Amino acid sequence: MFDLFLQDARRWVTPGQVSTAPLSLRQLLALLFRHLPLRAMLWFRFGSWCKQRGIPFLPGYVQRRLYRRYGLEIVVGADIGGGLYIAHPVGTVISPQRIGRNCTIVAAVTIGMRNEWEFPVIGDEVFIGAGARVLGGITIGDRARIGANAVVTRDVPAGATVVGIPARVVKVAETEVKASEVASFKLS
Secondary structure, three states, rough: OOHHHHHHOOOOOOOOOOOOOOOOHHHHHHHHOOOOHHHHHHHHHHHHHHHHOOOOHHHHHHHHHHHHOOOOOOOOOOOOOOOEEEEEOOOOOEEEEEEEEOOEEEEEOOEEEOOOOOOOOOOOEEEOOOOEEEOOOOOOOOOOEOOOOOOOOOOOOOOOEOOOOOOOOEEOOOOOOOHHOOOOOOOO
16 A cells, blocks of 8 residues: 555655655655645545455545545545545546556546446556546557547547547557458548
């Protein structure tokens, strides 16, 4: 739990970027004092640790506290890799099957189910813009970019940038993605 939280904290050394530098206790305390979203991540990691160990009451308490205090609705115990950066937690709903490492979620994002009890799988280093919706049992590939207010209801290939309602691919990192992987999306 603490290792994942340290990865989260390193994202706040230079907000939005991945840092590999070790943190001193003084730096960590300064980051916690300065950044409310990082305090929310500390509570989330603590609640997830309690849930993994089967400690009763505390995971539910932490989940309610996150919602009341920080405005963040996140499933305590969700499979979320280290380095999660939530810039503005108020109004954000995070209910994934899995989120990879070093992902960025900006503000008022919804990640969750659509019509059936299936949740998104989000890869590593994914950026999700403000107000975006990622819904259903879909897969978002590594290093994908989801634009502000996009509504994503279909798989997004690795390295792709999607925007709009419904989301469509507007850019693909050519070295990372094959044309066959984006066949279900219309390129603009």
